[in-house]
Amino acid sequence: MGMKNKVVWITGASSGIGEAVTYKMNQLGAKLILSSRKGEALYKVKANCKGNPLDIHVLPLDLENSDSLADIAAAAVKIYGRIDIIIHSGGISQRSLAIDTDIKVAQSIMNINFWGAVALTQAILPGMISRNSGHIVIISSLVGKFGTKFRSAYSASKHALHGYFDSLRTETIPEINITIVCPGFIKTNVTYNALTADGSRQNTMDDAQANGMSAVECAEEIVKAINSQKQEVYIGGKEKYGVLLKRLFPGLFSRIIRQAKVT
Numbered sequence: 001m002g003m004k005n006k007v008v009w010i011t012g013a014s015s016g017i018g019e020a021v022t023y024k025m026n027q028l029g030a031k032l033i034l035s036s037r038k039g040e041a042l043y044k045v046k047a048n049c050k051g052n053p054l055d056i057h058v059l060p061l062d063l064e065n066s067d068s069l070a071d072i073a074a075a076a077v078k079i080y081g082r083i084d085i086i087i088h089s090g091g092i093s094q095r096s097l098a099i100d101t102d103i104k105v106a107q108s109i110m111n112i113n114f115w116g117a118v119a120l121t122q123a124i125l126p127g128m129i130s131r132n133s134g135h136i137v138i139i140s141s142l143v144g145k146f147g148t149k150f151r152s153a154y155s156a157s158k159h160a161l162h163g164y165f166d167s168l169r170t171e172t173i174p175e176i177n178i179t180i181v182c183p184g185f186i187k188t189n190v191t192y193n194a195l196t197a198d199g200s201r202q203n204t205m206d207d208a209q210a211n212g213m214s215a216v217e218c219a220e221e222i223v224k225a226i227n228s229q230k231q232e233v234y235i236g237g238k239e240k241y242g243v244l245l246k247r248l249f250p251g252l253f254s255r256i257i258r259q260a261k262v263t
Helices: 016-027 039-048 066-080 103-131 152-171 215-227 238-248 250-259
Strands: 007-011 031-035 056-058 085-088 134-139 176-183 232-235
Touching: 007 016, 007 066, 007 103, 016 031, 016 039, 016 215, 031 039, 031 066, 039 056, 066 103, 085 103, 103 134, 103 152, 103 176, 134 152, 134 215, 152 176, 176 215, 215 232, 232 238, 238 250
Parallel strands: 007 031, 007 085, 031 056, 085 134, 134 176, 176 232
Antiparallel strands: none
16 A cells, blocks of 8 residues: 555654654655644644645644544544544653552543544544545554553553454454554653653653664554554564563563563
8 A cells, every 4th residue: 555645644743653654654655634732843843844845734633632633633634635544643651650640640641542542533434434445543552462560551541542443443344444553662752751640741761762663663664564454563672572472471471570670
């Protein structure tokens, strides 16, 4: 599946994996809609893209404000008349013990990472069904497959994405593809922005993240998965083998992850 003239809507496009995917899709000739809370940063990303600026539209949104998302989705569809691919890359991470985390912080993480993606998908899905065509891409995480320390609400939000979109896949026509992407340690600012127990930002880079795969390499793998219409893909270094280890040896995996220094 080529990307030339495909209409691709990317949330979380102002930084990290979303920004890297934006540049890759731009190189491949896609028509882009770029969304995140940070309008000024989105315009900087647009300025870094090549080609006709009319093929790149900035549409700010706040994934936590679920009441606004149906109207924003309608505005996105109006730009080009359709959405061929939506890439749910917007989200926020967490670095705090479950017992210490304010329930409002946990709810905020769930609202942004899970309900935001659900609301946008429900808004554009009827159009995809009417055209018998569409691709929904969810940027989950390896912790959407297993939990680790300091990420209870974040992991829960990613597990929820798997449950929802795996179920949605069974309810939609085969012409609508759903790809769940599970990155491991990718070198982005995700840990700087991660929420701590009281909702404040961590403002430091985790060692594992600092030594992880580049966002550019990750974006390459994501686009390959989209082109191959994969249902699920794991991206990263040796950490991605944790999925297999948990499946085959759950007791051993539990002991390893409990003892591991996870940052």
